[in-house]
Amino acid sequence: MATTDLKQIASGVFAWQPGHEATWGLANCGLVVSRGQTLVIDTPYTPALTDTFLNAARAAAGADTAFDRVAVTHANGDHTWGLQQLPGAEVFATHATLEHQCLEPRPDQLQDLTRNTDPGQPLGWYFREHFGRFDFAGIEVLPPTTTFTARHDLTVGQVPAILHEVGPAHTVGDLIVHLPESSVVFAGDIVFAGDHPSHWAGPLERVSAACTRILDLDPEWIVPGHGPLMTPDDLQGYVAYLDDLADQAYLMHGQGRPAVEAARILIKENRYPGLGLPERLAITLSTEYRHLEQDSAAPDLLQLMNHAARIAWELASSPPLAP
Numbered sequence: 131m132a133t134t135d136l137k138q139i140a141s142g143v144f145a146w147q148p149g150h151e152a153t154w155g156l157a158n159c160g161l162v163v164s165r166g167q168t169l170v171i172d173t174p175y176t177p178a179l180t181d182t183f184l185n186a187a188r189a190a191a192g193a194d195t196a197f198d199r200v201a202v203t204h205a206n207g208d209h210t211w212g213l214q215q216l217p218g219a220e221v222f223a224t225h226a227t228l229e230h231q232c233l234e235p236r237p238d239q240l241q242d243l244t245r246n247t248d249p250g251q252p253l254g255w256y257f258r259e260h261f262g263r264f265d266f267a268g269i270e271v272l273p274p275t276t277t278f279t280a281r282h283d284l285t286v287g288q289v290p291a292i293l294h295e296v297g298p299a300h301t302v303g304d305l306i307v308h309l310p311e312s313s314v315v316f317a318g319d320i321v322f323a324g325d326h327p328s329h330w331a332g333p334l335e336r337v338s339a340a341c342t343r344i345l346d347l348d349p350e351w352i353v354p355g356h357g358p359l360m361t362p363d364d365l366q367g368y369v370a371y372l373d374d375l376a377d378q379a380y381l382m383h384g385q386g387r388p389a390v391e392a393a394r395i396l397i398k399e400n401r402y403p404g405l406g407l408p409e410r411l412a413i414t415l416s417t418e419y420r421h422l423e424q425d426s427a428a429p430d431l432l433q434l435m436n437h438a439a440r441i442a443w444e445l446a447s448s449p450p451l452a453p
């Protein structure tokens with residue numbers, strides 16, 4: 131697995147980017163350091179990966195610096211399951227993230243899906259392909275300790291860090307971290323770079339609105355939840371994608387096409403070239419359809435993953451197009 135060093139974005143502001151490989155679970159993390167204080171933004175998926183991140187973070191911050199505060203952008207495991215490596219830390223999240231945490235798959239469920247499913251079937255193959263690199267054994271899921279709604283202001287040494295609630299969007303409880311003096315926004319999974327996103331809460335209009343809020347903060351750099359750093363121009367491109375996808379969902383829903391069929395059509399016509407993990411369209415379109423149908427029931431995550439796995443399986447086994 132490509133594990134990179136911490137990249138300095140601005141004075142005292144770092145991003146840890148474990149790599150962009152068109153795969154699940156390799157989330158970016160952040161570190162803010164000022165005058166002996168720190169703020170960590172999200173933790174990696176597993177304790178082992180978290181130790182790699184924290185070793186780099188401690189080297190950047192200095193040996194005597196305390197790591198006692200973490201801002202968690204949302205409840206997905208790939209952003210929170212490393213928290214046990216920072217025992218006693220104050221963990222900030224939105225109140226909706228705390229409430230949402232119990233709906234997330236558990237580490238032992240993921241371990242089971244990755245190890246004990248049939249690799250000859252799409253779901254078992256897909257989980258091994260994308261989650262087989264992670265060891266979820268022994269992870270204790272820790273809840274946030276300090277929750278808020280709307281906005282929470284922190285000071286890290288001399289640096290203001292403002293947590294803005296922007297969910298529901300990617301999940302029900304998303305937040306972004308704005309560092310106004312450094313002109314950096316950590317966007318969590320509101321923003322994916324390089325791959326199709328998988329938005330679980332939606333609707334897409336809310337994700338797009340969250341991106342517009344980020345642009346209104348006038349940042350120089352945006353750190354997405356996954357993938358390389360973005361400029362505001364890059365983020366504009368992502369907003370255009372979200373808005374187009376919402377239009378396509380509306381159109382195909384009106385034509386009576388199921389969400390999974392709509393995903394297959396968009397993939398076949400190569401509407402969004404260059405983005406990895408196109409099978410995730412089945413997830414995000416299913417989310418959008420739930421809103422169009424005013425269906426407020428909790429989504430069946432395993433069924434959504436199964437849809438995505440089947441599409442990926444088909445794409446992997448179909449012969450390449452003739453030049």
Ligand SMILES: [Zn+2]
Pocket residue numbers: 155157206208209319355356
């Ligand atoms: Zn993520």
